[in-house]
Amino acid sequence: MKKILLLAAAAALMVTAVSCGNQGKKKAAESAVPAYTVVDAPEVDLDDFKVDDEGYIVLFDGTSTKGWRGYGKKELPSRWTIDDGALKFSGTGSGEAQTGEGGDIIFAHQFKNFTLEMEWKVSKGGNSGIFYLAKEVTTKDENGNDRYEPIYISAPEYQVLDNANHPDALLGVDGNRQSASLYDMIPAVPQNQNPFGEWNKVKILCYKGTIVHFQNDVKVLEYHLWTQQWTDMLQASKFSEKDWPLAFELLNNCGGDDHEGYIGMQDHGDDVWYRNIRIKEMD
Numbered sequence: 001m002k003k004i005l006l007l008a009a010a011a012a013l014m015v016t017a018v019s020c021g022n023q024g025k026k027k028a029a030e031s032a033v034p035a036y037t038v039v040d041a042p043e044v045d046l047d048d049f050k051v052d053d054e055g056y057i058v059l060f061d062g063t064s065t066k067g068w069r070g071y072g073k074k075e076l077p078s079r080w081t082i083d084d085g086a087l088k089f090s091g092t093g094s095g096e097a098q099t100g101e102g103g104d105i106i107f108a109h110q111f112k113n114f115t116l117e118m119e120w121k122v123s124k125g126g127n128s129g130i131f132y133l134a135k136e137v138t139t140k141d142e143n144g145n146d147r148y149e150p151i152y153i154s155a156p157e158y159q160v161l162d163n164a165n166h167p168d169a170l171l172g173v174d175g176n177r178q179s180a181s182l183y184d185m186i187p188a189v190p191q192n193q194n195p196f197g198e199w200n201k202v203k204i205l206c207y208k209g210t211i212v213h214f215q216n217d218v219k220v221l222e223y224h225l226w227t228q229q230w231t232d233m234l235q236a237s238k239f240s241e242k243d244w245p246l247a248f249e250l251l252n253n254c255g256g257d258d259h260e261g262y263i264g265m266q267d268h269g270d271d272v273w274y275r276n277i278r279i280k281e282m283d
Contacts, residue, residue, distance in 0.1 A: 072148035
């Protein structure tokens with residue numbers, strides 16, 4: 001009997017040790033997400049913007065950059081200018097985002113359920129992106145100062161790319177980094193992009209977690225936020241919990257608890273143009 005009791009006690013200790021070990025792993029995984037802050041910034045009043053005949057709010061009319069500013073900034077970076085009725089980013093050709101006079105931009109109002117439309121074109125080998133439901137997020141640097149994390153850490157990206165001349169088109173899986181794709185997660189099918197220097201039409205539908213990408217008037221993909229499908233896609237991407245725990249946490253609850261966020265466009269170091277930017281809100 002004594003031997004049996006000793007064996008039982010040993011087994012209990014092993015279970016406790018395994019349990020504690022698992023809890024330790026869980027805490028370690030949770031602690032891998034650094035402390036962060038979602039910035040609460042002033043927003044523009046949409047009543048100050050024109051509504052067109054189809055009920056769309058005109059976010060950019062080709063003559064004014066009103067409502068637009070840099071991500072994590074108060075002003076529009078100087079590399080973003082108006083060029084022949086389009087909002088243009090003048091790149092350096094480096095393929096890297098620029099600091100100071102460059103950087104990603106957002107329209108300073110958060111949207112929840114909407115249809116977003118615009119047109120874009122890029123220079124040869126150009127790369128950019130359109131973000132939605134984005135948040136401005138800061139962490140602390142090694143000196144304890146606030147540092148803005150990149151916009152794509154919190155927002156899905158509609159890829160903007162010269163498929164024929166940029167190497168990213170050949171990376172990822174099954175073309176999921178090509179034009180109109182949900183970047184690094186879902187390829188745009190069919191791939192009907194117009195070549196560099198020509199305009200491409202964008203439509204993004206966002207309604208209660210259902211997201212649909214259109215390119216040149218053709219539906220190319222659909223997915224559903226805040227579902228197991230969404231979590232699984234994140235885990236299989238560069239934004240996985242293992243590889244990038246902060247991005248995984250923010251994207252998995254994309255748009256935050258209110259499920260709303262900014263529209264943004266990317267500085268990827270290359271020339272890109274956007275025009276006819278408009279949005280229709282839905283209940």
